[in-house]
Amino acid sequence: MASKVEVPCIKVAILTVSDRCHAKKAEDKSGSKLRQLISENIFFPGQVVHQDCVPDEVNAIKEKLLAWADSKEVDLILTTGGTGFSPRDVTPEATREILDREAPGLNIAMVTSSLEITPLAMLSRPSCGIRGGTLIVNLPGSSKAATECLRFVAGALPHAVDLLQGRMDTVEVTHREMQVAVAMKEVRDKASPLREAPPSVTKPHIHRSNSLVDETQVANRLRKSPFPMISVAAAVDIVLKEADMLNTHVISYKDALGHVLADDVYAKDALPPFPASVKDGYAVVAADGAGNRKVLGHSTAGSKPDFGEVIPGHCIRISTGAPVPKGADAVIEVEQTELVKSADEGRTELEVKILHPPTIGQDIRPVGCDIKANNKVLSAQSWIGPSEVGLLATIGVTKVKVYKKPVVAIVSTGNELVDPGVQLKRGQIRDSNRCMIESLLEQGNFEVIDMGIIKDTPGSILEALTNAMEKADVVVTTGGVSMGEKDLLKQVLQIDLRARIHFGRVFMKPGKPTTFATVNTEIGKKLFFCLPGNPVSAMVTCNLYVVPALRKLSSRLRARNTIIKAKLGFTIDLDPRPEYHRAIVSWVEGDDLPVGETTGVQDSSRLLSTRSANGLLLLPAKTDEQASLPAGHVVDCMIIGRM
Known part of the structure; x- marks a missing residue:
């Protein structure tokens, strides 16, 4: 089972060190940018509890750092400015005077990473360390450099704060995730040892993968998944927790169908306005x-x-x-x-x-018998359907503030895949996943971008994921997540995109290798759903995980799928894993519950098993006490289509 440990919100204080900003002769762009990044949880869950600006004076800097660190209200202090070679650049000196312990690894990480961007980074003199239970990190003064340096060390900061605060449950979860990453790296190192590049090699293109896998070393590939198996319920909880509501915007009432209102809507006039x-x-x-x-x-x-x-x-x-x-x-x-x-x-x-x-x-x-003037007609968080659009028109509200709906990019992976209109050659199959998932999501009124088919190479995968991430809030891929030598998605996510993989295996049939990851960027969090390549597995897992996440991102109050009770219309042998059995669910006249009839053979590659299916029968795992279920047995049923 997946851990239920909550990711703590880091309490952050931001101190800008600048004579000009303190004297109001210049705008504090660095402090404002850091506050924005933290408030929007770009790098880690955070909350800015203090922000101030002091001149480039040792005593002023020390006084503010001591006040914040000793208050025990702050987990992390970020300073920006005063780390260079100017005579008044004294932030590192002031910081070192109040530290209990230094943290040179953070300094090294920032300077080393910055040198890849500019050789002038060797002139930066950050000082980082610990006072009591507070971590203090010096960042450069420019907005760009401060953002970059924070990004370089952000991955370690939550773990550092957890250690300082004694949050051992969260620390243990992080250690388990690190063990998974180490296990994958060990296999990659065996498969393709690091070699020094010849002097003539130029800096790689941004889409060149850093994957160390030698795809010719098939015998040395990973043979057991390093990801723990979790339950479907735990997986859904993780997905919904990571799916944050998107921002709002104002649109025409004609375009509001399928959106969620961000504000209450009031009637301008009474309806009817006359007897x-x-x-x-x-x-x-x-x-x-x-x-x-x-x-x-x-x-x-x-x-x-x-x-x-x-x-x-x-x-x-x-x-x-x-x-x-x-x-x-x-x-x-x-x-x-x-x-x-x-x-x-x-x-x-x-x-x-x-x-x-x-x-x-x-x-x-009478006047106002339907709607009185100034009455609230629609409440914030209301989903806008056809009737709501009509109501907006009736009361004369032509512009409404709504939550944005997520944009979804769909990618298929596989050397064997071709587009539906292509004449098949030996070893090829037509890609049905993209059009199927696109139709499924458009049925829910979500915007979808078709990113096409990509080859099973790290470079192709990285380029496609990078492009998709720039265009969409959510990226859905199919294929490349199992245990084959060409299943490279997880390593590209971890190594190249620095993604956090929340789960990589789920205890279910079909869809066991389903993977969910997130990447924090400067423009917001991106969600990655890496679904299995078998068409049925892709359809089932898209319904289970992607659709609820899109509802949550859209601010729908009820994001989870509808579950009802249904009777089995057939006898079935149970599988060792909980099964999501495709079924045609309908009511029989005079019966109190609908009946679910099987769609036939349920192989994960057999797309015919999804034909006319409007429900997934939630069948329990086989046990010694219960190996099958008889016709008429009542089970839970997830509704995925019209009944």
């Missing part, structure tokens, strides 16, 4: 009772009235939705009247007979 007739008939004075009435004119919806006030003994012909004229307090439907007198060969009514006495208010919609 309106419910039926076609005559507006009358109720006190007149039954009997003959002279017709003064007519009132139709949207037209200018050709009459004055209704007086006793008279009436106005009126249509459904039209304004009820002054003086009238009831409407009598046309079916309850008789024509008495007409003119112009029947074109004009002069007098009618009311057959039944009306009551006051009969068939009249």
